[in-house]
C-alpha cells in the first residue's frame with residue numbers, strides 16, 4: 187500500500203459484530219483504508235496508541251429528541267450531538283416532535299440547516315407521518331429524510347395520533363419508497379381513558395403513570411401496525427419495546443415475513459417499577475418503565491434477535507419540568523444518548539453479553555435496518571471511520587451534573603459504571619478525545635440520508651386501496 191494514511195490507530199482490540207481481535211486501523215479522507223497487523227498498515231501522518239482499549243464502530247442511536255426548533259431550553263442540535271459524541275455515538279436519528287413539527291418540507295429544510303450548522307456527529311432526520319400531512323410525505327422523501335415517525339400514542343409535544351385510516355394511507359405511500367416507518371406503538375385511546383379514570387380517582391403518585399399505560403396499549407398498537415405493514419409492504423420499526431407481552435405480536439409478525447424491526451432502551455432492560463419510589467417523577471417516560479418480570483424476556487428477545495437493537499429515546503427536559511409532586515405534571519422522558527454505552531458496557535462486563543453482541547445491537551444492526559451498512563456500523567475497509575475507543579476496565583459513575591445535555595437529570599444518577607468511552611471519531615475526525623468534547627468539531631456532522639441504500643421496496647395492495655385516493659371521482 188503506498189498512499190499515506192491520515193491516521194493509524196495501533197495496539198487496540200478491534201471489535202465487529204462477530205469478532206474481537208488485536209488489529210490496527212488506517213484512516214484516510216474519513217474512511218477506513220486498512221484493518222490488520224501493524225506492519226501491514228500504510229505510512230501515516232499521525233498515529234494513535236489504543237493500548238488496552240477496545241475499538242468499536244460508533245453507536246448508531248436511531249431514537250433521539252434534540253428539541254430544535256421549538257424547545258431549545260431543553261436541548262439543541264449542538265448540545266444533543268455533543269452528548270452523543272461523548273457517549274460514543276457517531277450517528278443519531280432525530281425525531282419530529284419539535285415546533286414546527288417535521289411534517290412539511292419547509293420544516294425539514296429548517297431542521298437540516300440547524301443540524302448542519304451545529305452537529306458534532308452524523309445524523310438522519312425523521313419526517314412526521316400524521317393525520318393531516320399525508321399529502322406531504324412524498325415531498326418529505328424528496329427533502330431528505332432517514333425514515334418516518336408515527337405517534338400512535340401521545341407523548342411530549344402532544345402531536346395527535348393519526349387514525350388507522352390515515353396510517354394506512356401513509357403506509358401505502360411510504361411503502362412505495364421503501365423507507366422504514368418508526369412507531370411509537372402505544373394506543374392513544376386506551377391511555378386517554380385509563381388516565382382519565384386514574385385522575386378522577388385522585389391518583390397523582392408515580393405509579394399512576396404505569397397504571398395508565400398497561401402493556402395492552404403496546405400489544406394492541408404493535409399488532410395493528412404489523413397488520414398495516416403486512417398489507418402494504420411498508421417497512422416498520424417498533425420503538426422502545428417495554429413489555430414482555432408485546433414480544434408475542436412482534437415475533438408473530440416477524441414469522442409472517444413482515445419487515446418489522448425493533449429496539450429497546452437501557453431503562454427497560456435495567457430499571458423496573460421498584461425504582462419509582464427511589465427516583466420519583468424523574469422516571470416518568472413513555473412507554474413507562476414496567477414491572478421487573480418484563481426485564482428477563484426483554485433481555486432474551488435482545489439476545490435472540492426479536493429485538494434488533496439498542497436505542498435510547500434521548501428525551502431531555504429541565505429538572506424543574508421533571509421533578510413534580512403530581513406525576514401527571516412531570517414531562518415524560520430523560521436523556522440517554524450519553525450514558526447508553528457505558529451502562530451497556532457495564533452489562534458486558536457483568537457477563538450479560540459479549541462485546542461483539544453489543545456492537546451488533548448498538549451499531550451493525552441499526553446500520554443494516556436503515557440501509558447504511560457497510561458504509562456505517564462496521565470497521566472494515568471502505569467504511570466511514572466512525573470509531574469509539576472504550577476502556578472496559580475503567581470504573582466510573584453517572585453524574586447528571588456533568589452531562590453535555592442541557593437536561594441534567596436522569597434516573598441513572600450515581601449508577602456505577604465499568605467500561606467507558608474515551609475517544610470518539612466521526613469520519614476520521616476526533617469529536618471526543620480523552621473524554622473531552624472537541625469543541626472545534628461543531629458543525630462536522632452531516633446528514634446520512636444521501637448515503638442510505640434501502641433494499642428495493644415491495645409495496646402490496648397499493649394499486650387497489652390507493653385508487654381511492656389518487657383516482658379523481660367520476661362526475
Ligand code: DOR
Pocket residue numbers: 251283341342343370470471472473499501502518519520
Ligand atoms: O417519554 C417520552 N418522551 N417518550 C417519547 O416517546 C417521547 C419523548 C419526548 O419527546 O419527550
Ligand code: ZN
Pocket residue numbers: 249251281499501
Ligand atoms: Zn421518543
